[in-house]
Amino acid sequence: MTAEAGLAALWLAAALSLLGLFLSILHVRGKLEADRAVRGLAIVQGLLCLFAFVMLLVVFARTDLSVLLVASNSHSAKPFIYKIAGAWGNHEGSMLLWVTVLGLSGAAMAIFSRKLPSRTLIAALGAQAALALGFHAFLLLASNPFARLNPPAPEGRGLNPLLQDPGLAFHPPTLYLGYVGLSVAFSLAVGAMLAGEVDRQLARAMRPWVLGAWIFLTLGITAGSYWAYYELGWGGWWFWDPVENASLMPWLAATALLHSVAVLAARNALKAWTMMLAVICFTMSMVGTFLVRSGILTSVHSFAVDPTRGGFILALLGIYVTAAFVLFAVRAKTLREGAPFELVSREAGIVVNNLLLTVILGVVFIGTLYPLMAEAVTGEKLSVGAPYFNAVAGPLAILLGILLAVGPLLSWRSESRPVLRKLALPALAAATVLVIAILAWPQATILTKLGLALAAGLVPASILPLIGRNPFRTPLAIWGMAIAHLGAGVAVAGMAADSAFTTEKLTAARPGETFEVGPWLVKFEGVAPVAGPNWTAVEAELRASRGGGVHVLRPQTRFFSDPPTETNEAAIKTLLSGQLYTVVGQADAEGRWQLRLWWKPLVTLIWFGGALVGLGGLLALLGHARRAWRRRAYA
Amino acid sequence: MRALAILALAIATPVFAQSNMPPSYWGYRQLHDAKQEAQAQALMLELRCLVCQGQSIADSDAELAGDMRDLVRRRIAAGEKPGDIRAWLIERYGDWVSYRPSAAPIAWPLWAAPIILLLFGGAMVASRVKRRRL
Amino acid sequence: MSRALRLLPIIFVVWIVGTFAWKLVQPSDTTVRSQLVNRQVPEFSLPAAVSGVPALRSAELSTGQPRLLNLFGSWCVPCIAEAPVLEDLKRKGARIDGIAIRDTPGALGAFLDRHGNPYERIGSDQNSSVQLALGSSGVPETFIIDGKGVIRFQHIGPIKPQDVAGILAKLEEVR
Numbered sequence: 001m002t003a004e005a006g007l008a009a010l011w012l013a014a015a016l017s018l019l020g021l022f023l024s025i026l027h028v029r030g031k032l033e034a035d036r037a038v039r040g041l042a043i044v045q046g047l048l049c050l051f052a053f054v055m056l057l058v059v060f061a062r063t064d065l066s067v068l069l070v071a072s073n074s075h076s077a078k079p080f081i082y083k084i085a086g087a088w089g090n091h092e093g094s095m096l097l098w099v100t101v102l103g104l105s106g107a108a109m110a111i112f113s114r115k116l117p118s119r120t121l122i123a124a125l126g127a128q129a130a131l132a133l134g135f136h137a138f139l140l141l142a143s144n145p146f147a148r149l150n151p152p153a154p155e156g157r158g159l160n161p162l163l164q165d166p167g168l169a170f171h172p173p174t175l176y177l178g179y180v181g182l183s184v185a186f187s188l189a190v191g192a193m194l195a196g197e198v199d200r201q202l203a204r205a206m207r208p209w210v211l212g213a214w215i216f217l218t219l220g221i222t223a224g225s226y227w228a229y230y231e232l233g234w235g236g237w238w239f240w241d242p243v244e245n246a247s248l249m250p251w252l253a254a255t256a257l258l259h260s261v262a263v264l265a266a267r268n269a270l271k272a273w274t275m276m277l278a279v280i281c282f283t284m285s286m287v288g289t290f291l292v293r294s295g296i297l298t299s300v301h302s303f304a305v306d307p308t309r310g311g312f313i314l315a316l317l318g319i320y321v322t323a324a325f326v327l328f329a330v331r332a333k334t335l336r337e338g339a340p341f342e343l344v345s346r347e348a349g350i351v352v353n354n355l356l357l358t359v360i361l362g363v364v365f366i367g368t369l370y371p372l373m374a375e376a377v378t379g380e381k382l383s384v385g386a387p388y389f390n391a392v393a394g395p396l397a398i399l400l401g402i403l404l405a406v407g408p409l410l411s412w413r414s415e416s417r418p419v420l421r422k423l424a425l426p427a428l429a430a431a432t433v434l435v436i437a438i439l440a441w442p443q444a445t446i447l448t449k450l451g452l453a454l455a456a457g458l459v460p461a462s463i464l465p466l467i468g469r470n471p472f473r474t475p476l477a478i479w480g481m482a483i484a485h486l487g488a489g490v491a492v493a494g495m496a497a498d499s500a501f502t503t504e505k506l507t508a509a510r511p512g513e514t515f516e517v518g519p520w521l522v523k524f525e526g527v528a529p530v531a532g533p534n535w536t537a538v539e540a541e542l543r544a545s546r547g548g549g550v551h552v553l554r555p556q557t558r559f560f561s562d563p564p565t566e567t568n569e570a571a572i573k574t575l576l577s578g579q580l581y582t583v584v585g586q587a588d589a590e591g592r593w594q595l596r597l598w599w600k601p602l603v604t605l606i607w608f609g610g611a612l613v614g615l616g617g618l619l620a621l622l623g624h625a626r627r628a629w630r631r632r633a634y635a
Numbered sequence: 636m637r638a639l640a641i642l643a644l645a646i647a648t649p650v651f652a653q654s655n656m657p658p659s660y661w662g663y664r665q666l667h668d669a670k671q672e673a674q675a676q677a678l679m680l681e682l683r684c685l686v687c688q689g690q691s692i693a694d695s696d697a698e699l700a701g702d703m704r705d706l707v708r709r710r711i712a713a714g715e716k717p718g719d720i721r722a723w724l725i726e727r728y729g730d731w732v733s734y735r736p737s738a739a740p741i742a743w744p745l746w747a748a749p750i751i752l753l754l755f756g757g758a759m760v761a762s763r764v765k766r767r768r769l
Numbered sequence: 770m771s772r773a774l775r776l777l778p779i780i781f782v783v784w785i786v787g788t789f790a791w792k793l794v795q796p797s798d799t800t801v802r803s804q805l806v807n808r809q810v811p812e813f814s815l816p817a818a819v820s821g822v823p824a825l826r827s828a829e830l831s832t833g834q835p836r837l838l839n840l841f842g843s844w845c846v847p848c849i850a851e852a853p854v855l856e857d858l859k860r861k862g863a864r865i866d867g868i869a870i871r872d873t874p875g876a877l878g879a880f881l882d883r884h885g886n887p888y889e890r891i892g893s894d895q896n897s898s899v900q901l902a903l904g905s906s907g908v909p910e911t912f913i914i915d916g917k918g919v920i921r922f923q924h925i926g927p928i929k930p931q932d933v934a935g936i937l938a939k940l941e942e943v944r
Contacts, residue, residue: 234694296792300689318786329775355756385734588657654871659896685906702897727904
């Protein structure tokens with residue numbers, strides 16, 4: 001019953017989105033006054049999707065083995081939280097989550113964006129309904145989460161043990177909130193282009209959606225990076241893997257869009273850039289979703305893939321993106337006017353910012369798809385990996401970082417003051433660190449040395465906009481900007497430090513032996529068997545000290561039975577100065593155990609910086625919301 | 636009984652190992668010379684594991700990856716240059732085995748792309764800003 | 770914005786979507802093929818893998834007659850299924866040499882006793898070094914080598930009964 005109720009809700013929601021699309025077309029063409037109807041439909045559709053998702057959670061919570069999805073992906077012995085998280089740890093469930101967030105965003109648009117002119121809002125809701133229709137069709141026709149299994153399975157097939165982790169509970173929902181938030185920005189842009197009303201009001205309506213989506217993407221990518229770092233057991237935090245790039249590309253586009261929308265809201269400039277970026281953001285979300293689910297690129301983070309489903313998503317991608325680009329081409333002339341600005345001004349700085357971000361996006365896009373393109377043209381297989389991306393995106397990111405220090409200090413429209421003087425101290429800090437890096441760490445790469453110098457300059461430079469202002473009278477949005485930029489500097493510091501200072505020790509040790517990793521003295525006490533709720537493991541005990549107290553680390557090799565898998569559980573000791581990362585491997589014939597240890601100074605700054613960036617975004621969002629609320633209250 | 640089962644599991648050779656031989660000697664040991672080890676590590680990060688779903692041989696636990704690491708370390712210890720080892724492997728497995736795209740004509744668009752994008756974008760921005768001039 | 774510039778994104782989208790569609794309909798092919806086909810067998814000299822069967826050197830592969838070089842291991846499950854097919858090939862006149870990858874004499878001896886020995890020589894490659902030198906990436910794989918020691922063909926995976934005719938034809942071709 002539960003599953004059927006969910007399925008019925010989905011069909012109803014699909015029908016309502018079709019109706020909503022139809023009515024919105026009529027409204028925009030002036031044939032019908034359907035403002036309230038379209039908005040009402042959007043709200044009801046959102047609630048129906050939410051109901052369906054709750055039904056899915058219920059069947060997973062109950063481990064209802066008569067539902068095919070539960071039988072294929074869950075197990076009655078799984079811990080409860082992973083039963084719930086398992087609802088979206090598979091293709092159908094995650095598509096239902098996507099559709100639900102899409103529906104709820106449409107509902108939120110209908111409720112909270114009333115300030116927009118009616119034609120634009122209804123056109124945007126129509127675009128959103130068109131998106132919803134496509135994804136509902138995909139869900140109902142090709143990925144039904146509520147399909148029944150008759151007779152019910154005696155036991156579920158279990159969930160991939162790599163996914164039985166808090167990371168799973170957090171990572172996909174966060175990213176989906178990001179992707180779907182970008183779809184709202186897309187709908188608003190399409191709606192505004194259709195209605196011919198691209199202006200400051202649109203930017204103010206779009207901004208919270210872009211900011212919100214961007215915050216979720218930032219946090220989702222940061223969390224995903226940390227999850228892969230401690231789960232995959234090789235001490236790396238980014239591999240330029242196609243699936244990782246698929247999540248990075250929307251983020252790059254969203255960052256550019258974020259800055260562009262701010263300019264459109266403040267100065268009514270950069271109309272064409274903003275609309276184009278909104279379309280590109282959603283395009284990248286869809287390309288990312290397609291790449292990850294179609295299986296056309298090999299990845300270490302592979303999902304369960306299915307080419308037929310990939311084909312469906314590709315068709316949706318093709319239709320939506322082509323339509324949007326055609327609309328942009330047709331309306332481009334109307335996006336000309338906007339306030340002028342000088343070569344040295346904040347607007348110009350943001351234009352260069354957009355340019356650099358777009359070039360990095362282009363490079364990541366080309367690098368990720370190049371093997372596919374080359375194979376299509378020549379039939380030969382080649383690989384494009386970290387050496388390419390680091391060599392190309394790295395220097396561009398350094399340039400972007402320098403811009404990050406200068407841009408916020410420029411005034412709107414025209415900057416005539418000698419702004420560069422304010423940057424004297426950060427520049428000095430950067431130069432000093434660069435010299436130290438060249439002399440003290442010659443083995444580090446050029447990019448790493450530049451990264452260290454950039455971080456040293458960026459961290460003080462990012463708080464410059466706050467200096468000389470009363471902290472309590474500074475708008476929250478300025479705080480947000482400063483903290484987000486500070487977070488970027490901190491993250492760069494962590495990345496460069498990881499690259500420059502990490503030491504690794506690979507050894508085959510007998511119980512009782514001691515060895516060194518960087519400043520640490522580590523004693524291998526021995527190995528013991530250990531059991532968990534649905535796994536057994538071989539656990540090593542390591543005692544590490546560097547002068548002060550002793551830290552005990554227990555890395556494991558875990559064996560699961562449903563499905564049979566072996567995983568490495570790294571043991572990580574986090575200190576203020578860095579992380580000690582330990583992995584135990586196999587034993588050889590003479591009873592020596594493989595141990596792999598890293599001492600990674602300052603590596604946690606990477607994710608701490610990412611969190612700061614998200615926090616900065618959140619402050620900016622709250623700041624804008626508060627100002628909008630105050631304006632409404634006093635109006 | 637359960638403890639016995641766990642113990643048996645623990646001391647048995649790992650359940651999912653492939654072949655009859657233990658991992659290669661240099662697959663899981665570092666070279667004594669730190670500089671050579673750093674060279675080897677840098678090369679291993681750029682070589683693709685032949686049997687994995689997109690990992691370098693430095694990060695993979697597959698047996699063949701271990702054997703490839705063994706090969707890289709032995710050759711670096713013998714004085715061979717990383718570029719020559721990479722070329723040897725490309726000779727046998729094609730460009731696919733190297734994560735660093737080659738300098739061959741097939742990879743020229745890849746290396747040219749950032750420059751072209753920058754120039755193209757820069758030109759667009761320059762024309763825009765010129766039009767905006769007061 | 771000029772007309773060409775506005776059309777560019779659309780052309781780009783069509784190109785990308787087209788390539789994606791092409792790739793989707795391709796059958797998934799994750800095999801890694803050796804690039805040494807039509808090249809000389811690399812020089813190697815492997816010790817004997819099991820007592821009673823001679824060792825294998827690369828020089829012994831250029832005898833004037835085409836030979837099959839089969840990479841296998843006693844621990845490899847598909848190799849068990851391949852063993853009778855190799856016997857069949859031997860009966861039909863193919864000359865087969867083997868390289869045992871990562872194997873021990875004891876396990877290999879038991880394997881040959883149980884499933885038969887179609888090999889004239891078996892070399893022992895305990896750390897996959899010759900496997901890597903040949904451009905092979907797994908077991909079982911079979912190379913067809915002509916009389917002059919040039920690799921002419923690579924068969925990846927176990928040789929199935931329906932492949933036998935093709936292999937024999939290829940052996941004739943390179944004679």
